[in-house]
Amino acid sequence: MSDYEDLLDKGLEEADETSQGERFELPEAETRKEGSKTILENFKEIAETVGREEKHFSKFIQDELGTNGHIEGSELVLNGEFRRGNVNGRIENYARDWVYCPECESPDTKIVKEKGVEMMKCQACGARNPV
Numbered sequence: 001m002s003d004y005e006d007l008l009d010k011g012l013e014e015a016d017e018t019s020q021g022e023r024f025e026l027p028e029a030e031t032r033k034e035g036s037k038t039i040l041e042n043f044k045e046i047a048e049t050v051g052r053e054e055k056h057f058s059k060f061i062q063d064e065l066g067t068n069g070h071i072e073g074s075e076l077v078l079n080g081e082f083r084r085g086n087v088n089g090r091i092e093n094y095a096r097d098w099v100y101c102p103e104c105e106s107p108d109t110k111i112v113k114e115k116g117v118e119m120m121k122c123q124a125c126g127a128r129n130p131v
């Protein structure tokens with residue numbers, strides 16, 4: 001291992017230590033009803049927290065709830081009435097499937113395409129897993 005890599009490793013270790021106790025927190029869903037629609041008010045905030053594309057995230061939520069909807073500003077408008085806990089559960093599913101590393105549970109992951117297959121690449125432990 002070169003000195004440079006050694007230094008990088010040290011830097012990472014230190015970064016881990018400083019972030020301890022300051023866990024990645026998935027925001028709780030904030031929803032409101034509007035007629036027969038359900039609005040996920042903090043949609044954009046959640047997408048930004050998990051570091052995923054809004055379109056990708058919104059499609060997952062819609063598929064999970066078996067409905068459709070659209071993004072309006074920073075909110076996601078869903079057709080149908082859904083309880084907050086239900087929407088929240090879908091967001092947790094998204095984080096489990098698309099955000100947390102299955103090896104080390106770090107949320108510091110990226111989705112990369114390799115030979116047409118989407119892989120989750122973990123920035124923390126280097127694991128690659130198909131998603």
Ligand SMILES: [Zn+2]
Nearest residue numbers: 101104122125
């Ligand atoms: Zn990992």
